[in-house]
Amino acid sequence: MIKSRRRLLKNLAGAGLLPTITSFQTAAPGSPKAPETSENPVCSSIASRERHQGAPGKTVVLGRSDECYPRHSEGDLVELADGSILAVWSRFQGRSDHARSELVGRRSHDKGATWSPLEVISSLQEPGHRSLSNLMSASLIRLRKSNQTLLFYLGKSNVEGKENTIRCSIFFRKLEDEGWSSPVQVSDSEHYYVVNNARVIELSSGRILVPAAVSLDPDDPYGWSYQSCLTFYSDDGGKSWAKSRACQIEPASGSERSRFTAQEPGLLELLDKRVMMVIRTRLGHPYVSLSEDGGESWSPPKPIPGVVAPASPQTLFRLPGTENLIGMIYNHNPRGAEARWSERFPLSFAISRDEGGTFQFQKNIESIPGRCWSYPSARLNGDQVFLSYYEWIEGEANFFFTDFRLSIIPQDWFSESS
Numbered sequence: 001m002i003k004s005r006r007r008l009l010k011n012l013a014g015a016g017l018l019p020t021i022t023s024f025q026t027a028a029p030g031s032p033k034a035p036e037t038s039e040n041p042v043c044s045s046i047a048s049r050e051r052h053q054g055a056p057g058k059t060v061v062l063g064r065s066d067e068c069y070p071r072h073s074e075g076d077l078v079e080l081a082d083g084s085i086l087a088v089w090s091r092f093q094g095r096s097d098h099a100r101s102e103l104v105g106r107r108s109h110d111k112g113a114t115w116s117p118l119e120v121i122s123s124l125q126e127p128g129h130r131s132l133s134n135l136m137s138a139s140l141i142r143l144r145k146s147n148q149t150l151l152f153y154l155g156k157s158n159v160e161g162k163e164n165t166i167r168c169s170i171f172f173r174k175l176e177d178e179g180w181s182s183p184v185q186v187s188d189s190e191h192y193y194v195v196n197n198a199r200v201i202e203l204s205s206g207r208i209l210v211p212a213a214v215s216l217d218p219d220d221p222y223g224w225s226y227q228s229c230l231t232f233y234s235d236d237g238g239k240s241w242a243k244s245r246a247c248q249i250e251p252a253s254g255s256e257r258s259r260f261t262a263q264e265p266g267l268l269e270l271l272d273k274r275v276m277m278v279i280r281t282r283l284g285h286p287y288v289s290l291s292e293d294g295g296e297s298w299s300p301p302k303p304i305p306g307v308v309a310p311a312s313p314q315t316l317f318r319l320p321g322t323e324n325l326i327g328m329i330y331n332h333n334p335r336g337a338e339a340r341w342s343e344r345f346p347l348s349f350a351i352s353r354d355e356g357g358t359f360q361f362q363k364n365i366e367s368i369p370g371r372c373w374s375y376p377s378a379r380l381n382g383d384q385v386f387l388s389y390y391e392w393i394e395g396e397a398n399f400f401f402t403d404f405r406l407s408i409i410p411q412d413w414f415s416e417s418s
Contacts, residue, residue, distance in 0.1 A: 095402070
C-alpha cells in the first residue's frame, strides 16, 4: 500500500501534476487543493491500532501525505476543557520548510481510540494571515487559572524588495466558544524566529514562556546562519509580551561560527523553579542552558554529558510519580554530528534522575530500518504518553511523503528499565 501510493505520487510529480510550491513562493489563487469532503480518505475519521514494534501501545497516522499535500509534520496535542483531545500540525503543499502551508487538526473524544475528520485550524485565507506565505509548528497549552487553550505557531513572509529573503514571526490565538480568536503577533517582524512545535510552557507562577532561536546578526540575510536562543514571556495570559536576554554557544573561531549555532530550544521547569532549556546543535550533543529568573536571562549553554545526537531537536517532559524523573525524546544516533538530516533514527528515550544534570539512554521507541522520525511532542494523558512526530521514508526526496504519526504509549514503559 505505501509503496504503491508513493509510486503513484512520484509519477504525478514527474508529470508536473503536483503543487510543488517551494522556498519563498506564495501560491496563486486557485492552486490545486485536495477537496475537504468526507469521501476523501485524508479527511475521514480514523481509528488507532496496536503497535507491533518498539514501544507498546497504539498508533495512528493523523496526517497522511497525498498527491496535494506531500508533507504533514510539526504538531502538538492538548486536552481541552471538555476532556477531548485536540491535535494540530502543519500541512504543506510542498516539501520545503518554506512551502505554502497551513495548520490542520483532528479531535478525539475517546482518549485517542478514534479521531474526527480533518479540519483546517489556521488558514492563509484568514484576514490576519493574508500577508503570510506559510503557517507551521503548532504548540498548544491550556492555562491552569483561566482553563483557556492557546495555540502558538509561526508565520512566514517574504521581505518586499529583497529576493529570496524571508522573515518568520511568532503568533498565537485563543480557543473560544465560537472558535479561534484572531491571531496576535508575539514577536517583531524583523527577524527569522524559530519556535518548534510543542515548545511553549506555562510556569507554576502562571508565566507563559515561548522559546525561540534567532540570528541577532544584522548582516545575516536569511536569519539562521548563527543563532542565539531566548524566550518571549507574558505574565498576563498573553495580553503583553517581553523578550529575554539571549544566550549563545561561543564558537572556537570565526570560521566555524555557523557550526556553533544554537537551534530549536525546548523548555522544562525544574523542581527548584529554575527553567531548563535544551538546545539542538551541530556539535554531536544537545546543549543545556538554565534560567534562575523565570526565563528573563540564560546561562552560557553547555553540552549534556553522555547524550550523542544528530542535528535534530530534543523534547523534555516530566514523568509523574515520586522519583521525579525527566524524560527526553531524541534521536540516539551514535554518528552524532556526522549524521545527516535523513539519519534521524532511531527515535529514542533517555532519562534523568538528577533534575536534568545527566541523562542516560534507555531504549528505542521507533527503530524500523529505512525510516526516520523527528520533531516529537510528548503529552501526558491519564496513564498514557501521547507521543507525536513526523515519519519519513528513506530514499524519497527531502520531506516528501512525510506523515504525522501519533503513538499512545503506557507511562509505565518509560519508567521501566530497558
